[in-house]
Amino acid sequence: MSFAKSKFHHKALPKNELGLTYRDYEGAISTLCAGCGHDSISSAIVHACHELSIEPHHIVKMSGIGCSSKAPNYFLNNSHGFNTVHGRMPSVTTGANMANKNLKYLAMSGDGDSASIGLGQFAHVVRRQLDMVYMVANNGVYGLTKGQLAATSDKGVKNKAGEISLFNDIDLCTMALQLGASFVARCFSGDKAQLVPIIKAAMSHKGFAFIDIISPCVTFNNHPDSTRSYDYVQDHITTGAITDYVPIKEEITKEIPAGRFEDICLHDGSIMRINKLDADYDTSNRMKAIIDVEEHKQRGEILTGLLYVDPTSRSFHELNETTETSLNQVKQDILCPGQRVLANINDGFR
Amino acid sequence: MSEIKINDLVVKFANTNGTGSASANNMFAKAIMRMGIPVSAKNIFPSNIQGAPTWYDVRINEQNFLGRRAGKSDIVVAMNAQSFVADINNVCDGGYLIYDNSKQLPETLLRDNIHFLGIPISSICLKEFQNPRQRQLFKNVIYVGALAALLNIEFDVLKTLVRDQFKGKEKLIAPNIFALELGHQYAINHFDCPINYRIERRDLIGSRIMVDGNTGCALGALYGGATVVGWYPITPSTSVIEKFASYCQRLRIDPASGKKNYAIVQAEDELAAIGMAIGGGFNGARSFTATSGPGVSLMAEFLGLAYFAEIPVVLMNIQRAGPSTGMPTRTQQSDITACAYASHGDTKQVLLFPDSPAECFELSAMAFDLADRLQTPIIIMSDLDLGMNDHLSPPFQWTDKQKYDLGKVLSIRELDNMKQYGRYRDVDGDGICYRTIAGTHPNKGAFFTRGTSRNQDAVYSEKSADYVENMERLTRKFETAKHYLPKAEISKGLQNTKVGLVYYGTTSQAINEARFMLQQQGIPVDLMRILAFPFGDEIKDFVDHHEQVFVIEQNRDGQMRSLLITELEINPSQLDSILNFDGLAVTADAIVDGVQAQMDQQQQEVI
Numbered sequence: 001m002s003f004a005k006s007k008f009h010h011k012a013l014p015k016n017e018l019g020l021t022y023r024d025y026e027g028a029i030s031t032l033c034a035g036c037g038h039d040s041i042s043s044a045i046v047h048a049c050h051e052l053s054i055e056p057h058h059i060v061k062m063s064g065i066g067c068s069s070k071a072p073n074y075f076l077n078n079s080h081g082f083n084t085v086h087g088r089m090p091s092v093t094t095g096a097n098m099a100n101k102n103l104k105y106l107a108m109s110g111d112g113d114s115a116s117i118g119l120g121q122f123a124h125v126v127r128r129q130l131d132m133v134y135m136v137a138n139n140g141v142y143g144l145t146k147g148q149l150a151a152t153s154d155k156g157v158k159n160k161a162g163e164i165s166l167f168n169d170i171d172l173c174t175m176a177l178q179l180g181a182s183f184v185a186r187c188f189s190g191d192k193a194q195l196v197p198i199i200k201a202a203m204s205h206k207g208f209a210f211i212d213i214i215s216p217c218v219t220f221n222n223h224p225d226s227t228r229s230y231d232y233v234q235d236h237i238t239t240g241a242i243t244d245y246v247p248i249k250e251e252i253t254k255e256i257p258a259g260r261f262e263d264i265c266l267h268d269g270s271i272m273r274i275n276k277l278d279a280d281y282d283t284s285n286r287m288k289a290i291i292d293v294e295e296h297k298q299r300g301e302i303l304t305g306l307l308y309v310d311p312t313s314r315s316f317h318e319l320n321e322t323t324e325t326s327l328n329q330v331k332q333d334i335l336c337p338g339q340r341v342l343a344n345i346n347d348g349f350r
Numbered sequence: 351m352s353e354i355k356i357n358d359l360v361v362k363f364a365n366t367n368g369t370g371s372a373s374a375n376n377m378f379a380k381a382i383m384r385m386g387i388p389v390s391a392k393n394i395f396p397s398n399i400q401g402a403p404t405w406y407d408v409r410i411n412e413q414n415f416l417g418r419r420a421g422k423s424d425i426v427v428a429m430n431a432q433s434f435v436a437d438i439n440n441v442c443d444g445g446y447l448i449y450d451n452s453k454q455l456p457e458t459l460l461r462d463n464i465h466f467l468g469i470p471i472s473s474i475c476l477k478e479f480q481n482p483r484q485r486q487l488f489k490n491v492i493y494v495g496a497l498a499a500l501l502n503i504e505f506d507v508l509k510t511l512v513r514d515q516f517k518g519k520e521k522l523i524a525p526n527i528f529a530l531e532l533g534h535q536y537a538i539n540h541f542d543c544p545i546n547y548r549i550e551r552r553d554l555i556g557s558r559i560m561v562d563g564n565t566g567c568a569l570g571a572l573y574g575g576a577t578v579v580g581w582y583p584i585t586p587s588t589s590v591i592e593k594f595a596s597y598c599q600r601l602r603i604d605p606a607s608g609k610k611n612y613a614i615v616q617a618e619d620e621l622a623a624i625g626m627a628i629g630g631g632f633n634g635a636r637s638f639t640a641t642s643g644p645g646v647s648l649m650a651e652f653l654g655l656a657y658f659a660e661i662p663v664v665l666m667n668i669q670r671a672g673p674s675t676g677m678p679t680r681t682q683q684s685d686i687t688a689c690a691y692a693s694h695g696d697t698k699q700v701l702l703f704p705d706s707p708a709e710c711f712e713l714s715a716m717a718f719d720l721a722d723r724l725q726t727p728i729i730i731m732s733d734l735d736l737g738m739n740d741h742l743s744p745p746f747q748w749t750d751k752q753k754y755d756l757g758k759v760l761s762i763r764e765l766d767n768m769k770q771y772g773r774y775r776d777v778d779g780d781g782i783c784y785r786t787i788a789g790t791h792p793n794k795g796a797f798f799t800r801g802t803s804r805n806q807d808a809v810y811s812e813k814s815a816d817y818v819e820n821m822e823r824l825t826r827k828f829e830t831a832k833h834y835l836p837k838a839e840i841s842k843g844l845q846n847t848k849v850g851l852v853y854y855g856t857t858s859q860a861i862n863e864a865r866f867m868l869q870q871q872g873i874p875v876d877l878m879r880i881l882a883f884p885f886g887d888e889i890k891d892f893v894d895h896h897e898q899v900f901v902i903e904q905n906r907d908g909q910m911r912s913l914l915i916t917e918l919e920i921n922p923s924q925l926d927s928i929l930n931f932d933g934l935a936v937t938a939d940a941i942v943d944g945v946q947a948q949m950d951q952q953q954q955e956v957i
Contacts, residue, residue: 056792056793057788057793057796058789060633060789061798073810079796080789080796080797081796081798082632082799083799083801083802084628085625085655088622088625090625091580091617091621091622091623091626092628092629094580094625095625095626095627095630095632095633095637096629096632096633097629098578098629098630098637099577099578099629099631099632099637100633100788100789120619120622121622123618124618128615321610322610322611322612323604323607323610323611324607324609327577327611327612328630330611335575335577336572337601339748339749342573342748343745345746346746349561349745350384
């Protein structure tokens with residue numbers, strides 16, 4: 001069930017450029033389990049959108065089926081949303097984007113949704129470079145059906161019922177990198193300081209932006225045998241770089257010491273500032289990103305942060321050369337060639 | 351000397367797949383049309399690219415009986431060694447076999463009661479053309495030239511056709527005309543031309559055009575304002591999208607910027623194809639996909655979502671022979687049940703049944719209005735015979751007065767003036783609610799679309815009352831749909847009769863001939879063609895006003911009959927089935943035989 005939140009808020013709440021507080025970006029009260037990592041993601045999205053001063057009605061929330069896919073109900077009440085079918089959110093988002101390229105598409109999916117039933121659609125939406133933010137709330141378990149192993153569960157881990165994962169896991173970040181995603185990041189839902197700027201940067205990026213978010217399931221996958229539990233992730237997380245986001249209108253004053261910091265200009269002119277914890281980390285090297293993710297995994301660690309970005313990427317619509325006006329706004333007099341043209345067409349069939 | 355037959359014959363071309371025969375055969379059919387004589391053409395082809403036998407049947411008939419004719423052909427052009435024996439046997443007594451006699455025919459193959467007209471086609475090509483591809487292609491053109499002499503087709507008509515066909519590729523005109531002349535001259539020099547079957551100019555075509563149904567669907571989508579297409583190739587629907595894309599390239603490019611006013615994605619599968627179309631519909635663009643039976647099966651889950659979430663979308667189903675992979679290049683009308691109730695739960699989909707390329711155009715364009723008006727999937731039920739074969743058809747018609755019906759979509763101004771908006775509130779009592787499109791209003795009208803149950807304000811709800819209210823409203827909407835859908839066409843015979851024939855789609859081609867034949871046998875019939883589901887009241891009335899009603903279908907299980915019985919609560923004994931499901935278009939003979947057999951059986955039972 002969804003419950004409406006009270007509209008009441010403290011007068012002193014900070015307002016963004018549009019005069020909106022973060023409360024204006026909230027959704028219905030969550031019905032997910034108390035402590036669910038997905039709620040932290042919702043909260044990060046609310047903060048990111050508020051700080052970016054995006055008009056909520058210019059965002060479309062997309063999802064498939066599962067706990068993760070229920071989450072868009074719990075943020076951005078003034079945005080349209082579409083909770084589609086299991087694993088097939090990418091195609092619906094593709095169609096929505098084809099119809100109106102002038103909105104932002106914020107998609108939330110899960111490990112079952114994206115790595116199992118929807119793996120095919122996930123792969124193809126990456127290679128089509130659809131202009132969208134695709135977040136996977138990855139808890140390594142099937143929550144809504146009560147605890148089955150997921151395709152992202154690490155080989156050898158046990159689920160709550162004691163069943164061991166016999167097979168290799170699917171790493172959606174390395175898949176996204178291999179398939180040509182132009183923005184790939186991995187975050188931990190419990191690290192809001194890391195997640196919010198990454199979401200903001202992803203929303204300023206043109207092309208396909210993928211964020212795999214480790215989001216522990218408190219009910220079915222927070223036990224000692226899990227590699228997706230809060231404790232395990234907190235003990236094994238490694239961050240390649242700390243990312244900060246500097247909006248286009250904010251004056252950039254910070255001194256940038258050579259070798260440690262890197263600024264990446266995103267499509268809308270805003271800056272993604274990367275503070276490299278690992279001095280060798282190179283966010284422009286797709287191949288190395290894949291190797292880094294795998295090397296950390298071999299050591300039982302989880303590499304987080306911005307893994308790769310291509311600031312020169314082109315979106316699906318640019319590649320397809322569609323008109324500037326969104327297709328759902330093109331009028332009949334443009335779309336319909338009219339009876340005179342049809343008369344000529346008929347003549348061709350005589 | 352046997353009787354001379356004018357403008358009433360069937361010519362069968364037996365070729366090998368991949369030899370380029372289709373365009374030459376089509377030239378032959380079109381020449382007949384240009385001489386003002388009704389003609390139909392059916393390409394019977396294998397699910398194979400190259401090398402397997404293929405046939406092209408041309409029926410010429412002054413009375414406009416243009417359905418597939420049962421029985422043997424009057425003239426067979428036998429160009430395929432693989433099927434040669436069967437092709438010889440396919441010539442009717444007194445008919446003609448035209449064949450390549452570059453090699454001598456074994457005497458064992460000869461029949462006494464047909465005429466063998468041998469033309470050394472391969473030898474002529476070998477002598478006259480240097481290029482191997484030309485040697486292959488012009489074999490087909492040579493036999494068309496010979497047929498022109500044998501049947502007395504005006505040679506100038508053929509020459510004009512060649513010029514029209516190769517407009518822009520002028521280099522090809524002269525060699526094609528030369529090949530036609532080679533065949534023509536050979537026939538004149540060696541045979542007693544014209545033969546007993548002849549073509550005589552008439553003026554019976556009027557404004558009609560010769561075109562396939564898939565082109566009609568493609569143009570219908572273009573004129574209906576479709577801009578978003580997701581699709582996955584599958585025979586026999588592929589050419590709908592390919593033609594749509596081709597017309598868009600000509601007619602939908604913004605002249606100022608050179609950019610496209612459309613977007614087409616070849617999806618990874620049918621699931622994604624309809625997902626894209628639904629995403630486009632959700633976001634307010636006119637969107638469609640085209641597929642065939644196996645694709646419909648894959649799309650079923652999404653069709654249920656679009657039905658329940660009330661998303662406008664158009665699906666063009668060009669049916670082929672199922673189940674499973676079935677016969678991919680043969681025709682059937684066997685997806686009726688699968689489409690009417692596509693998806694799990696209590697789901698009902700709106701279906702349209704075109705019977706000609708012109709109607710493919712009209713109903714496809716209309717489908718986008720219906721989808722927006724009813725906020726639900728609209729499924730066009732074409733088939734391979736209609737979609738991929740050329741038919742004589744009324745011309746495509748559009749008047750510039752026609753305005754798109756965008757249905758109940760709220761503008762920013764309307765939202766501003768509203769006190770309360772609820773996505774699923776039945777404000778007008780017709781079951782159709784008001785929708786809003788993303789991006790319209792900063793703080794009014796946003797809602798969460800979902801396939802799960804919800805209340806009138808689109809908020810998730812598992813309350814029984816909310817669910818039941820929603821489902822009942824959807825039923826009400828389905829009833830409302832009848833007011834917007836085309837009514838069944840009823841054609842009363844000249845005599846009062848208690849016998850009615852019910853049919854739909856491509857059966858139209860055979861129905862008038864069947865009626866004529868039944869009339870000759872003292873069985874006058876009334877006709878009713880169903881154009882849409884849900885069924886209008888006139889359909890039940892027709893059944894109730896006839897003692898004996900036959901439902902003619904091109905499937906095994908009488909799917910339309912079942913749908914009529916279920917939806918209209920008709921007593922099953924009121925409806926008899928006449929079924930044809932061999933993968934070929936139904937013939938008038940099959941309909942007549944079916945009616946007679948059932949009548950005889952019932953008479954036996956009475957006795």
